[in-house]
Amino acid sequence: MNNLDSKSILQESIFPGEQWFCYWRTSRSMWGAYISSLPKETSLVIPIFWGFHYDEKKGWDLERGVPEKDLRSLIELLIQSSRKFCFLVPLSPAPFLPNSGVPTIAARMQSIGVDGLTRTVLDSDGNFNKVFSFFDSKVFYAFSEFCIHFSKLLNSLPTRFKVHGVNFQFFENDSLQSYFTDRSLAFNQGFSRFLKSKFNGTIELSNPKEEEKLKEQYSQEVQKLFFSCLKENLADINEIISISLIAGGPRDSIQRNLEGGISQNEIIKQITKSYVSNHWFSTVLLSRVEKKGVLSNIISEHFGERKITSIFFSDETHLFDEASWSELELCSIYDSSYSQFQDQGLYHFLDEKFKWCYKQYSSRDFQENKLLHSEESVKVFHSKNLSLSDFTRIIRLFLMGKTVILDSSDLDENLQKRLELFYLENNLNVEKINFYTKLEYCSLGEGKLIIYEGMGITKENSFHFWSKIFEVLSIAAISISKEDSLTGFWRVRKTTSSELSFLDVRRLNLYNPTSYKKRLSVTLRDHFVFMKIIDPAQATAKSNSQVIEVELLPGGQLALDFGHFGESV
Amino acid sequence: MTLYLIYDFQASYSTDYEFHPANYKVLYVFDEKEFINKELLVELAKSVPEGSHFDLTFNSLDDLKLFLLRILDELEATTAFLISAQNYNIGLDSLKTKDQFFGIFPTYGESIYRDEKASKKGLLGKIFT
Numbered sequence: 001m002n003n004l005d006s007k008s009i010l011q012e013s014i015f016p017g018e019q020w021f022c023y024w025r026t027s028r029s030m031w032g033a034y035i036s037s038l039p040k041e042t043s044l045v046i047p048i049f050w051g052f053h054y055d056e057k058k059g060w061d062l063e064r065g066v067p068e069k070d071l072r073s074l075i076e077l078l079i080q081s082s083r084k085f086c087f088l089v090p091l092s093p094a095p096f097l098p099n100s101g102v103p104t105i106a107a108r109m110q111s112i113g114v115d116g117l118t119r120t121v122l123d124s125d126g127n128f129n130k131v132f133s134f135f136d137s138k139v140f141y142a143f144s145e146f147c148i149h150f151s152k153l154l155n156s157l158p159t160r161f162k163v164h165g166v167n168f169q170f171f172e173n174d175s176l177q178s179y180f181t182d183r184s185l186a187f188n189q190g191f192s193r194f195l196k197s198k199f200n201g202t203i204e205l206s207n208p209k210e211e212e213k214l215k216e217q218y219s220q221e222v223q224k225l226f227f228s229c230l231k232e233n234l235a236d237i238n239e240i241i242s243i244s245l246i247a248g249g250p251r252d253s254i255q256r257n258l259e260g261g262i263s264q265n266e267i268i269k270q271i272t273k274s275y276v277s278n279h280w281f282s283t284v285l286l287s288r289v290e291k292k293g294v295l296s297n298i299i300s301e302h303f304g305e306r307k308i309t310s311i312f313f314s315d316e317t318h319l320f321d322e323a324s325w326s327e328l329e330l331c332s333i334y335d336s337s338y339s340q341f342q343d344q345g346l347y348h349f350l351d352e353k354f355k356w357c358y359k360q361y362s363s364r365d366f367q368e369n370k371l372l373h374s375e376e377s378v379k380v381f382h383s384k385n386l387s388l389s390d391f392t393r394i395i396r397l398f399l400m401g402k403t404v405i406l407d408s409s410d411l412d413e414n415l416q417k418r419l420e421l422f423y424l425e426n427n428l429n430v431e432k433i434n435f436y437t438k439l440e441y442c443s444l445g446e447g448k449l450i451i452y453e454g455m456g457i458t459k460e461n462s463f464h465f466w467s468k469i470f471e472v473l474s475i476a477a478i479s480i481s482k483e484d485s486l487t488g489f490w491r492v493r494k495t496t497s498s499e500l501s502f503l504d505v506r507r508l509n510l511y512n513p514t515s516y517k518k519r520l521s522v523t524l525r526d527h528f529v530f531m532k533i534i535d536p537a538q539a540t541a542k543s544n545s546q547v548i549e550v551e552l553l554p555g556g557q558l559a560l561d562f563g564h565f566g567e568s569v
Numbered sequence: 570m571t572l573y574l575i576y577d578f579q580a581s582y583s584t585d586y587e588f589h590p591a592n593y594k595v596l597y598v599f600d601e602k603e604f605i606n607k608e609l610l611v612e613l614a615k616s617v618p619e620g621s622h623f624d625l626t627f628n629s630l631d632d633l634k635l636f637l638l639r640i641l642d643e644l645e646a647t648t649a650f651l652i653s654a655q656n657y658n659i660g661l662d663s664l665k666t667k668d669q670f671f672g673i674f675p676t677y678g679e680s681i682y683r684d685e686k687a688s689k690k691g692l693l694g695k696i697f698t
Binding site for chain 1: 575577582584596597599600601602603604654655657658661662664665666667668670671
């Protein structure tokens, strides 16, 4: 291996992706050089390896001891270079770090998954990192001491900057799980104490589902303790950010040991799942080889500075040019457990007709009043556990001219009465029909409200049901033929002076991460016109008046621009 | 080709309404190259009468071994390693790097061999499958 390769490998370990800067992987004397090697406008996201800052003999060292632990120096360097940055403090095990970030003195009990396997994660260097239980009291004590020292350091500095608490997650069987989740002895002992205090001594758990619910509740309470500890010391922190570590699950760790390794397709599938479910991700666990191919293009083109700013520096998103590309989101679904609308066939319908144009949010995102979703998207809600304040917010969205769909299956009786009162007070003309299920529709100005009973939707009728709903709402989208192994992203931008006949311009980026040639058809309907092909690489596109036939060789990619005109979204 | 099967033993429990016996749940099945297709595994699990085929859960260790032999037969492999979650965890504890991974199985697992002569898949067996 020559010097250039070694230098490049070192650079990649210090900047492992998504603008992370792993300060502990190089000497302090090199921090300046590495940071200034990046373009000036590139912001830095700096995970804190909090366990690294503890020495058994000398205690906590964040500034005056070992140079590589000197966070004060690092911060001063960043401020001097006018570099935008933020810190990530793990509130869960962080398995890209040795001991998953925990100081050696507290790394006693390994975390165990619900499948009974101890948590061990393969990192980018081919090392197995053990995940230690955060339910061991020693970990919490160490963490609380770290927070005190960290806040002391930050409070002594004249400049304020962002610090985020982070919950690290992984994909297993297509669903996200937190590394915080644990079934070790430490967890079980703590859970027993929790039960005793909650139920005043005696409880018999005979129902496994009930037991799981209580375990989940206990888990969340303990994680809140870590968050409260951080927040107590650093008052600016408002929320926990969840970050999915791509290829960080137990199955992935096995897969990456096998000859075939983990496919680009699987990696990209996890990234797009994170994207659709509005979670941020990190490729820090992936090796150089695993990151090659279209993956690096996807990340640089769709998850660059603008996206990173929206996640970590959300009060600065206005600094981006409004004429630049942003994510196209035609449908925003508030569905915490995913299954609520999955069973109603909504995701299947959206994957067929509005592929890559929707996002799923948790109910908590809505409760925290985050305007994460595109202003013009159709917003879909479920009434399960819907509170009065959330219900009021949903109605307010409708009054503000948004399109809202609400499944009223579990709507509380009081809220049902409020809804009826709302119709009367606003003199709304409510159309009531029976289309596979009870359906109510009303409009006010630009606002549209559809209320339906989800219980009437079955596997057989769901596709037709949703087709009609979206037809009534006149949601304009381009039809794409089914090809599950390709990846695409839709973006939208405002028109330029030469495009005034359009409402907006939409771009579809297509990527082929497989080892096979793939074909796809894009069918234009009313409201869209094909404009041009952008940057085809190992790909071709041929268009006739209504259909564009796309062919992508292995690793191929291209983008297609469309002008959107007409009255609707 | 060598197969590897990791399973978890789940103790029995009672709810208010029924008793759930102990069982052996298959967690992962793979060879050196890739995971074995789940649909194939579910199909092969049907050859073991007791247990839950879709969940790949078996009532006894003998049933689990029968299932593994069935897979060996189907894939025409001769050797497999069967390892419990507990022993796999012990193996993981000493694991440092990727190249040590497969060493866990002969050290902490149980080897299962398929008798090729006893295999039903002779020429006629293959024609009539």
